Each structure stands twice: as C-alpha cells, then as structure tokens.
Amino acid sequence: MDNGASSYLRFLNGDNDRFVDIVKEYNDGLILFINSIIKDIQIAEEAADDTLLKLYVKKPLYKSEYSFKTWLYAIGRNTALNYLKKIKRQKYSHLEDFSYFSDSIDLESEYIRGERNILIHQCIKALKDDYAQVLFLVYFEDFSNTEAAKVMSKSQRQITQLLYRAKNALKEEMERRGKDGQI
Structure with missing residues (x-):
C-alpha cells in the first residue's frame, strides 16, 4: 500500500x-x-x-x-x-x-524549472490534449502505462500507441521551434 x-x-x-x-x-x-x-x-x-x-x-x-x-x-x-x-x-x-x-x-x-524543461513544457502544451495528458502522466508523474490507462479511461494498448504518437509529435514540435528560432 x-x-x-x-x-x-x-x-x-x-x-x-x-x-x-x-x-x-x-x-x-x-x-x-x-x-x-x-x-x-x-x-x-x-x-x-x-x-x-x-x-x-x-x-x-x-x-x-x-x-x-x-x-x-x-x-x-x-x-x-x-x-x-x-x-x-x-x-x-x-x-x-x-x-x-x-x-x-x-x-x-x-x-518546472530550467529553460529546457520550460521549453519541453511549452511544446507539450502545443500538442493535442490526449498527447499532452499521456506525456504528463508518464514522464512528469511517473505513472505506468497501466495507471495512465486507468486515469485516461483507455486500454493499455491505446496508451502505448498514444505515447508513441505523442513522443513523435513532441519531437516534431521541438524541431519546429528550433527551426523558428524559439529555442
């Protein structure tokens, strides 16, 4: 417990x-x-x-x-x-x-301290809601995929797929911001 x-x-x-x-x-x-x-x-x-x-x-x-x-x-x-x-x-x-x-x-x-973490947080806020939620739960709050699935009312498979897509979307957003000079 x-x-x-x-x-x-x-x-x-x-x-x-x-x-x-x-x-x-x-x-x-x-x-x-x-x-x-x-x-x-x-x-x-x-x-x-x-x-x-x-x-x-x-x-x-x-x-x-x-x-x-x-x-x-x-x-x-x-x-x-x-x-x-x-x-x-x-x-x-x-x-x-x-x-x-x-x-x-x-x-x-x-x-969320530090310029890098603030940048990551800003990029996460720019993502779709489900992407932002799953990234926050798994990486900021250290939830397991099973726990995140329970919180978000999704299956564990959906969370795995959502997490994969969310990480790719975050990477693309960070690269886009880097090219736009926002980093």
Missing part, C-alpha cells in the same frame, strides 16, 4: 492530520495534470481543490486495485471534464486573456 493510500485510510478512520499529508503530497501534481485538460491554471487549481474536497467530504471508498495516486488522478480527471462542460455552458472568456490581472505565483514556472 502506498503512502497516499495509508494516509487516506488513516484519515477515513478519524485522523484528520493525514488529509493534510495527502494535500501536501499530491496537490501540485494534480493541479498540473488537470491543467493539461482544462488549459487554464486558475481553473485547474479550483478543480484540484474540488477534487480534494470530494475526498474530504464524501470520503469515497478507495480500492487498492490501483495505486492511490492513480485513483486520485482519475477523480481529478472526471472533475476536470465536469468543469469543461460547465465552462462551455457558461461561455466564459478564457482566463489567459486576462492573465495580466493575476498577482499570484505561476505554479507551472515554479514546478
């Missing part, structure tokens, strides 16, 4: 301090994963908060078929998809258009 699972089970048994451990351990990565779906860091932060709030309030049963992190990210993905539906219904303006109003810390820049 991984650390998140044991903390969650202890939280379910009344040890509220263990929930703080879960938030500290998974919040930043969850925000960045949800951002790969929503494409807006402020809304991704809100969706991550809602994901963790669901755990705190509803206390869903965790089954150890998958790692705790995989289970949590699957809940986060569903929450993100619900946010996208809500955004489409309400027809919000994309918040990146108003980013100059933000005085908050740019979590992405803090989390």
Whole structure:
C-alpha cells in the first residue's frame, strides 16, 4: 500500500492530520495534470481543490486495485471534464486573456524549472490534449502505462500507441521551434 493510500485510510478512520499529508503530497501534481485538460491554471487549481474536497467530504471508498495516486488522478480527471462542460455552458472568456490581472505565483514556472524543461513544457502544451495528458502522466508523474490507462479511461494498448504518437509529435514540435528560432 502506498503512502497516499495509508494516509487516506488513516484519515477515513478519524485522523484528520493525514488529509493534510495527502494535500501536501499530491496537490501540485494534480493541479498540473488537470491543467493539461482544462488549459487554464486558475481553473485547474479550483478543480484540484474540488477534487480534494470530494475526498474530504464524501470520503469515497478507495480500492487498492490501483495505486492511490492513480485513483486520485482519475477523480481529478472526471472533475476536470465536469468543469469543461460547465465552462462551455457558461461561455466564459478564457482566463489567459486576462492573465495580466493575476498577482499570484505561476505554479507551472515554479514546478518546472530550467529553460529546457520550460521549453519541453511549452511544446507539450502545443500538442493535442490526449498527447499532452499521456506525456504528463508518464514522464512528469511517473505513472505506468497501466495507471495512465486507468486515469485516461483507455486500454493499455491505446496508451502505448498514444505515447508513441505523442513522443513523435513532441519531437516534431521541438524541431519546429528550433527551426523558428524559439529555442
């Protein structure tokens, strides 16, 4: 049983301090994963908060078929998809258009350091959503293909093919940026 699972089970048994451990351990990565779906860091932060709030309030049963992190990210993905539906219904303006109003810390820049990593992150953001999600899960969050398949609601074969295509698309995007002088 991984650390998140044991903390969650202890939280379910009344040890509220263990929930703080879960938030500290998974919040930043969850925000960045949800951002790969929503494409807006402020809304991704809100969706991550809602994901963790669901755990705190509803206390869903965790089954150890998958790692705790995989289970949590699957809940986060569903929450993100619900946010996208809500955004489409309400027809919000994309918040990146108003980013100059933000005085908050740019979590992405803090989390992904170094010019090379920032370039890779920018190239990943330019890819198709499924490509960005699978690359983020496998290479930034160290998910196995099986875990990524669970989070993304795909088969393991689909994830293998998606990962292959995503790596090729990332390589092409990086080469294109290099030729355009963006590196």
